[in-house]
Amino acid sequence: MSLPDFLIIGAMKCGTTTLQAQLVAQQGVFMTTPKEPNFFSDDDVFARGMGWYGDLFRKARPGDLKGEASTHYTKRPTHPHVLDRLRPHCPSLRLVYMIRNPIDRAVSHYIHEWSEGRMNSDPVAEFARHPQMVDYGRYAYQIAPWIDAYGADAVLLTSLEQLKADPQAELSRVARHIGLTGPVAWQADLGAQNVSAERVRRIPFQDLLIYNPLATRLRRALVPKSVRNAIRDLRKIRTRPELPADLRRRLQARFMADRDDLARIFPDHPALDLCYPFARADHG
Template structure:
């Protein structure tokens, strides 16, 4: 059967696109297209059926390790059916869960929501109206059901901080966990993927009015470049937003409570220190 041997299951805004690209570059590894099938999480995609999902891996060569990377799989409470569906199809997959400083991740997520036009520039209001911005960084809560279902030994916890500090060592751990050939190694000249340092805010009906060749040609012909640049700058968040101190304190307390749950599952893991610099010493 054409089913994956491993899945990168998140977390969102933690470098999973870069890791997926690194794995896809390795000999003997086949990664799905699209990168994020979101098959087990999204109802409309799951309705396409098992044959659709298997077809994503049908072109893998004999002996290839097959994988996919869907951050939706660790987005509770948004996608509650992910794990039951996965268990019904995959007996013992290897799971890679990539995390980062949850405060930094939350800010990156907030920027993402802002660029998509779903929240405004008031951070306090955005975090209140969109609790998922914090919830997707409750890593202990997100990964615990997978650990219970498959066992902690089927999960590799890693972090963006580990890869940034020592990509060779971090990737070697991933290589050994997945069973890649010993020569598989981090590719240094491959750029980071899906970087969101500066994103442009989407406009209502952008696909119809902005993102099409006719509109682009007319805009370039009729609107002076200086004015286009000014509008683009007004729609781009180029600096990290300020999070009010009291909101930061509340979020840090919640993240630290969740960190205790993560520590129970992965005691002594380096990510517990690297990803939580605000934890009391």
């Protein structure tokens, strides 16, 4: 059975889709379709069996480094069984964990849920109802079990901020970590992937009204493209939500405590400054 050599394990809304697209564009790298199988995290997917998972890598060429990118793998406590399921099958892996400013990540997560119609327009109420939106950005809490399971040398910590600041250098660093020996080149034409500002809010019966093939043909035949685009734009989030000051302060306090833990795991890592600008304010 063909199994992965490396995993991108999150975090959600931190640029993993962009990184995955860049790795796929490199010679000698194979990554799964779908991008996020979430096999070891989601009970219904895991129930499909290891044969199903192995088939995701079947089209890899001999010598390819094989990987997948499932952000559910670092979503404690929502998915608590990932490592128990993974370790027996993949005892040796290279791991990439991508983070970003945790406040920005939480806002992007909220936009994602809003666009899916799962949350309303009141962020204070939604953060109170859904503590996982904070937990997924507690990066030390999420990565610590992976360090225990695979060792610190197996985990590369990177960040969206580092990828934006020097994309070629950071892609090269990731490539070296996963074992890619050939040259790598950042593909600027790919752009950023899965951008929150481009997300469109779902509507009731969306699959029936929009993605149904007959509805699609009728819409394209009867409604001018300019009108269709205007309607779609109305369903995009127009401005990035601003968190109320008291909520922001509470979140920063939670994330600062986790940052201290992250600094003990990855001392002097550049992400500690790049991803936590509010830490400088607290200390200054």
